[in-house]
Amino acid sequence: MKLRFLREGLILVALAALPAIGEGIYFRDKVSWQSSIPASELVIVDQARSWGDGALWVDARPDDDFAKDHVPGAFSLNEDRWNELLPQFLPNWSPDKKVIVYCSAESCNAARDVAKRLRDEAQLKDVFVLQGGWEEWVKKNR
Amino acid sequence: MKFVWRIVDVVVGGVFVYAGALKVLDPIQFGLDIDNYKSLPWFVSVRLAFYFPWLEILCGLAVIFHVRYRGGLSILSALTLIFIGATIAAKTRGLDITCGCFGHASQKWSFPQHMALDLAILIGLVALWFATRLRRATL
Numbered sequence: 001m002k003l004r005f006l007r008e009g010l011i012l013v014a015l016a017a018l019p020a021i022g023e024g025i026y027f028r029d030k031v032s033w034q035s036s037i038p039a040s041e042l043v044i045v046d047q048a049r050s051w052g053d054g055a056l057w058v059d060a061r062p063d064d065d066f067a068k069d070h071v072p073g074a075f076s077l078n079e080d081r082w083n084e085l086l087p088q089f090l091p092n093w094s095p096d097k098k099v100i101v102y103c104s105a106e107s108c109n110a111a112r113d114v115a116k117r118l119r120d121e122a123q124l125k126d127v128f129v130l131q132g133g134w135e136e137w138v139k140k141n142r
Numbered sequence: 143m144k145f146v147w148r149i150v151d152v153v154v155g156g157v158f159v160y161a162g163a164l165k166v167l168d169p170i171q172f173g174l175d176i177d178n179y180k181s182l183p184w185f186v187s188v189r190l191a192f193y194f195p196w197l198e199i200l201c202g203l204a205v206i207f208h209v210r211y212r213g214g215l216s217i218l219s220a221l222t223l224i225f226i227g228a229t230i231a232a233k234t235r236g237l238d239i240t241c242g243c244f245g246h247a248s249q250k251w252s253f254p255q256h257m258a259l260d261l262a263i264l265i266g267l268v269a270l271w272f273a274t275r276l277r278r279a280t281l
Contacts, residue, residue, distance in 0.1 A: 008213025012204060016197035023169065024192045031170050036177050036184045109178055116174075 037112050043128040045140045048100045056092060058101040060114040061134065065104065071137055077101075077114060086122065093124060102130035102137065147273045151205050154266040158202030158218055165195035179232050197221070205270070212274065219267045226260045229253070 032038040048055060057074035059066045066076040075089045093099065099118060103110035111129045118124045130137065165172040173191035177184055197217065204214030233253055251259075 005212035005216045008204075008210040009216045010213070012200050012210055012213050012217055013197065016193060016200045020193040020196045023166065023196075024189075027169060027192070031173070031188060033188060034185055036174060036187075107180070109174075112174070 036109070037115075037129050041115065041127070041129055042131045043100060044131050045136055048128070048130055051098055051100075054096065055098045055100050056089075058089065058099055058114065058118075059134075060101050060103045060110040061108075065134075071102065071134075074102075078110065079113060079117070082117070090122065095125070098126040098128060099124055100128050100130050102133045105133045105135040106131070108133060147270070150266055150270060150273075151208070154218075154263065154270060155202040155205035155214075157263060158198045159206070160202075162195040162198030162202060165191070166199070169195065178237065179228050180235075180237060181228060181231070194221070215267060215270055215274070219264070219271070222260060222264050222267060226257070226264065229256055229260070 035042075057071045058077045059070045059074040060078050061070075062078055062080065063076065066074075066078075070076070075085075075092065077085045077089050099115075101111040101115040101118070103114075111133060115127045115129050118127045132139075169191045170188075172195065173184075173188040176182065176187040176191055182190070198221065201214035201217045201221075204210045205218065
């Protein structure tokens with residue numbers, strides 16, 4: 001009797017798995033299961049550099065980090081000042097250009113979030129996240 | 143008095159049903175929200191993002207309709223405690239997180255707002271626990 005809440009809890013835990021699995025099957029092709037950024041939205045430093053003038057670099061790090069150093073020609077566009085910085089960035093974009101967003105390192109999420117907002121809110125196409133971020137860029141450019 | 147506790151049941155359960163339903167509609171965004179806590183690898187976060195909302199809905203319904211009531215109450219209490227712990231841990235690590243607990247609606251909430259709501263829910267759940275014990279004792 002005392003363990004009734006446990007038994008009931010276990011039943012609920014098991015029952016919740018059923019619709020969750022169903023939804024997972026429904027979304028199986030829409031979600032990236034291994035990485036929060038799908039492989040098709042990632043770009044490595046060498047490939048990004050090969051795009052040359054056909055690419056626009058977006059620095060999603062905080063203002064202080066951008067002020068210290070950044071990829072040459074990159075635009076600062078972080079979520080803290082999104083409304084202020086987006087209008088400054090957009091006139092430089094054209095449909096034939098690819099956009100490469102980066103943040104500090106592999107572990108940061110800012111680039112992913114900014115890239116998502118550029119796609120969803122600004123309706124930009126060909127928006128990529130730089131794999132390894134600024135850390136990787138520095139490593140490759142030493 | 144019984145009527146008052148039924149209202150608390152419906153309000154607390156309803157909050158979880160509502161929160162779960164919002165997340166069911168956009169599990170990928172919820173996965174990103176969990177990922178922002180930087181406590182779990184992505185492959186775990188994304189699976190939890192599909193599972194947790196349904197667990198919330200089911201337990202919320204259990205509390206509202208008094209079916210597997212104590213089980214639902216225990217799980218919702220555990221989820222709330224885990225969430226409060228994760229939010230405090232993220233804050234102390236200096237992470238600027240969006241909890242995603244109520245989908246996009248909660249993305250602009252500040253840390254005190256998150257905590258105030260979580261504590262209010264926790265108080266409601268604890269009150270329901272006591273009410274259950276009280277009811278059992280009087281039977």
